[in-house]
Amino acid sequence: MNTSNSNRPLRMFQEDRGIDNNFEPEELLYRRFCPHEILGDRLAPDSIKFPDWSVNREKYSEPHDVQFPSGSNQVYLCCGIAGFSVADIPCKVDTQGIFTFNIEHNPKFDNYAHSELITYKNGVSGKELKNFKVSNTIKKTFRQLLSDKSRIISEPSSTGNCINSKQIIN
Amino acid sequence: MACFITSENQYSTSSKVTEIASRSFSNGSYNSHLSRQRQNTKSWYEIKILELKKLSQNWQDTEVNPPNNVSLYWASEALEVLRKIDFPCDRIAASVDEGVCISFVSKKNKNKYADIEFFNNSEIIAAKSDRVLPPKIWEISIDEISNTLEEIREYIEL
Numbered sequence: 001m002n003t004s005n006s007n008r009p010l011r012m013f014q015e016d017r018g019i020d021n022n023f024e025p026e027e028l029l030y031r032r033f034c035p036h037e038i039l040g041d042r043l044a045p046d047s048i049k050f051p052d053w054s055v056n057r058e059k060y061s062e063p064h065d066v067q068f069p070s071g072s073n074q075v076y077l078c079c080g081i082a083g084f085s086v087a088d089i090p091c092k093v094d095t096q097g098i099f100t101f102n103i104e105h106n107p108k109f110d111n112y113a114h115s116e117l118i119t120y121k122n123g124v125s126g127k128e129l130k131n132f133k134v135s136n137t138i139k140k141t142f143r144q145l146l147s148d149k150s151r152i153i154s155e156p157s158s159t160g161n162c163i164n165s166k167q168i169i170n
Numbered sequence: 171m172a173c174f175i176t177s178e179n180q181y182s183t184s185s186k187v188t189e190i191a192s193r194s195f196s197n198g199s200y201n202s203h204l205s206r207q208r209q210n211t212k213s214w215y216e217i218k219i220l221e222l223k224k225l226s227q228n229w230q231d232t233e234v235n236p237p238n239n240v241s242l243y244w245a246s247e248a249l250e251v252l253r254k255i256d257f258p259c260d261r262i263a264a265s266v267d268e269g270v271c272i273s274f275v276s277k278k279n280k281n282k283y284a285d286i287e288f289f290n291n292s293e294i295i296a297a298k299s300d301r302v303l304p305p306k307i308w309e310i311s312i313d314e315i316s317n318t319l320e321e322i323r324e325y326i327e328l
Contacts (some may be wrong), residue, residue: 039261039273040280045297046263046271046287049234136293137309139267144297144305147283 007075008068012061014112019105020059025087028058029103029115032066032079035156043082043150045143051119051126051134057105058083061113063153070108080156088149089117093141098122099134101142215249218262225264235268241288244312245270248286251316257323265289274326284322286315298325 031054037047056066063083067076089101100120108114118125119134119142126132222245225236237245245262249272252259261273269289276282281301288294296318299305310318 036261036263039283040275042283044261044263044271044273045285046265046267046273049266136267136287136289136291136295137307140287140295140297141305141307143267144299144307148299148301148305 008073008110009062009065012065012068012111012113014107014109017107017112019107021105023057023059023086023103023105025085027086028063028083029055029086029117030058030061030063030066030081030083030153031055031150032076033082033156034079038080038082038152038156041152042147045140045147048143048146050139050142051132053117054106055103055115055117056111056113057103057115059113061111065111065113068111070111070114078157080152081154082150083153084146084149084151088146090142090145093138093145099138099142213253215253215262216246219246219249219270222262222264222270229264234266235290237264237268237270237288238290240292241269241290244288244292244294244315245272248272248288248315248319251319255319255323257319257327274322276326282326284326286310286318286322296322298322 031043033043033047037044063081066081067079069076086103089103091100093099098121100123102118102120104116104118106114106116118127119132120126121132121134219242222237223242227236229236249259249262252272259272260275261271263271263273265271265287267287267289268291269287271285271287273285274283279300282298283300284296284298286294286296294310294312294315295307296310297305297307
């Protein structure tokens with residue numbers, strides 16, 4: 001595999017490629033996770049961020065590319081990889097359809113496949129709304145629906161070197 | 171669920187993260203193991219709650235607060251209920267939505283999942299899902315914690 005000095009695969013660099021918002025429903029979206037963020041064969045709902053969530057798209061990446069975070073020379077080899085398809089993104093989580101979701105290609109210079117799962121309230125994204133209040137019930141419904149669809153593609157290598165060990169102050 | 175603690179080594183590594191292993195409350199070997207490790211009488215869930223208390227403010231890369239005293243208190247109360255009814259959970263973790271989530275998976279059907287989440291703003295929301303039917307998500311009051319845990323137990327053990 002071709003790699004840069006930081007071992008980042010060369011295919012990850014954007015170079016002169018533009019935004020491609022054409023997502024096929026069956027295209028997979030990848031997300032890295034730490035050992036404590038799964039339960040069984042699913043991403044734990046409480047580890048799925050809301051309203052916006054970064055993923056890598058299958059069309060322009062390999063699953064393990066998610067172990068190379070954008071803007072960093074670190075490589076999270078300890079992390080596992082989870083995935084779900086574009087069609088798995090919930091259409092709506094409330095009966096009125098106030099909240100909707102969409103996947104958008106958001107390339108980074110060192111991660112062309114980077115995409116974001118964006119939440120919209122009445123058609124306006126969370127980034128555009130100054131006061132984007134969402135009830136915990138709505139958020140939990142979204143997280144549960146996505147957790148139900150998630151699958152583990154690659155198990156984490158170990159818990160011993162988990163990057164989230166930084167979470168605990170000793 | 172793959173997060174069982176079965177050896178000293180696994181315990182020491184797992185203790186660095188916010189996950190808790192699945193086990194029986196009446197697991198004598200695990201209790202004696204804990205006794206050797208910690209040399210105190212704290213239960214395993216008390217130890218994990220203490221670990222959650224130690225989460226730093228920047229435990230997530232984004233601005234997500236760690237569990238506060240409110241969510242930790244009610245999570246502890248729920249864990250005490252679970253101990254009394256001898257229904258161990260499979261996971262305790264800090265939530266990216268700011269709080270503590272206690273989760274369960276069925277041993278008979280790995281698709282059956284349930285949790286109860288205690289938010290820092292004192293809200294409590296439970297969830298049940300089998301990956302087939304739409305998940306049930308419902309808000310509960312403090313007075314309903316015990317009944318909700320019983321409901322989850324029936325669902326998971328059915």
